[in-house]
Amino acid sequence: MPGAPMTSLCLWAGTLAGHDLWTRIRAAGRAGFAGLSVAPAELDAVLVVGDEPRLRAELTRCGVALACLDPVASWLPDPVAAHPAHRVHAAMSAARCLELGERFGITLLNAIDVTWRALPHAAGAHLADFAARARRRGITVAVEAQVSSGIPNLAAAYELCLAAGPDVRLTIDTWHFFRDPRNRIADVPPEAVGALQLADGPATPGADPVVESTTGRLMPGEGSFALRRLLAATAPHPRCPVGPEVFTTPVPAARAAEVALRARDATERTLSGAAVAGQSQTTLG
Template sequence: MLGPNDLVLCGPPLAHVPLLDRLVPAEKAGFTGLSVMPGDLWALEEQGVSLRDLSARLADHGLQLAEVDCIGCWLPSQVHSPAHARFRELLMNLTPERVIDLAARAGARSIVAVEMMGVTPSPDEAAEAFARICDLAAEHGLPVHIEFLPFGGIPDLAAASAIVESAGRPNGGLTIDSWHMFRSGSTLEQLAAIPGEHIFTVQINDAPALAGADLFQETMTGRLLPGDGDFDLTGLIRTLDRIGSKAPIGVEVFSPAQAGATVDQIIMAWASSARAIIDKARNSDER
């Protein structure tokens, strides 16, 4: 089982690198988990690689499959989202049934659910829809966690936590991504009030104190390595530890500054910067 001392290599920023080509660099950098997108897994199947064999391939490199990121169309109102909605065509294909089946066959630890089309659900719609996907995933022993996005219809920690509470499913929880956390205006005080068992996965990255004019543009191109920006990442990790979070810590950095580096260099930089922040949070006297 992956836990709070494990590092997870988050797949979305590395979508241009075939999944199997990430394994050796991840192992060298000391990651113990990988998150993937559905497209990563579908690409393997197109190449004739059985998803049932993926766990063994990962284990050969000391790795486990963490979350599949993501279910993108799970709210009834998303079906009626505007035709010009961001990533609509892609997200409409990422239904609960398709992604849960994929994650189960691949032996994933859990599944992320997001709202990226800008559709703001009513509290009842969101709770009922989230309960439904949790029930579908429970048939395969899989947890599901909401990742809130400040430019989406579930924009902050308070909104996501309310959905999880209302749905009332034991396999339903939250993703805490540091960029979404701090850019949404969510606070560590709010996080401290959430039961640690509701946090299923954590992703860290950094950014300047001043947000960009376009939050979506910034999240896709303006993230920094942990420790290179102004987010209170040590406070975040300490808060998660205090509430008893057992979630592994992923690293997810979208940045064009990485364009000239090799995959090995990128992954090693992610690991070393994350470890430095985690060590500072847990072992420094500056508390």
């Protein structure tokens, strides 16, 4: 296995979709991840049943931290989810998301659009207000582009970031990035990248991007995406959550750590290759 890269390896929840938070925490710890993402509804449920002490103890025991609250949909007021799976996220208020982030020491919130419609003209102002409220709690907001959403590409996400303030960042999900032909690696502003979700895919897109996004992703380095070039261009800083978001075939909970370890190995190989590519570019430059 390559040496650990100088990034904060994060197990994004999609890699173990269908497994509960407790299983993902244990799998992340056994596979050597520094952190994992968690949905607001999951943390809210922990508090409702009085499991906060258990959660804090399990995180400590497994040696992982909650790296990102993901996804946050209610930065846009009263979002109506286009897909049933997003309704639970749309139902979590912006205020509650901020409370949860502060309570559990989560310093990054990932904002997405779940309406899958053109954003209202006031979207930038809404995000700016949400980001300002987050900032007062020591939390950074990042914006993720998703091909089927009202934030379909890098340009749309970055426009929102600029409208919302200088400290609002980008979350780049590489599957979505490479599935929109308008995105170019040269256009990625490295200083604006706040999180990276790594997945690979075949050169030819599937017929339905929604289906492919959740069933057709490949582990980093196992497809045709220029992941190493993108990583070399973005040069993620040590505190930037970087890790796999690869929706895989469901496995029993007892095998979740195997999936996490495979995803970590693939991520580290890709990161190491990107570091070599970056050094070569610097030498040639």
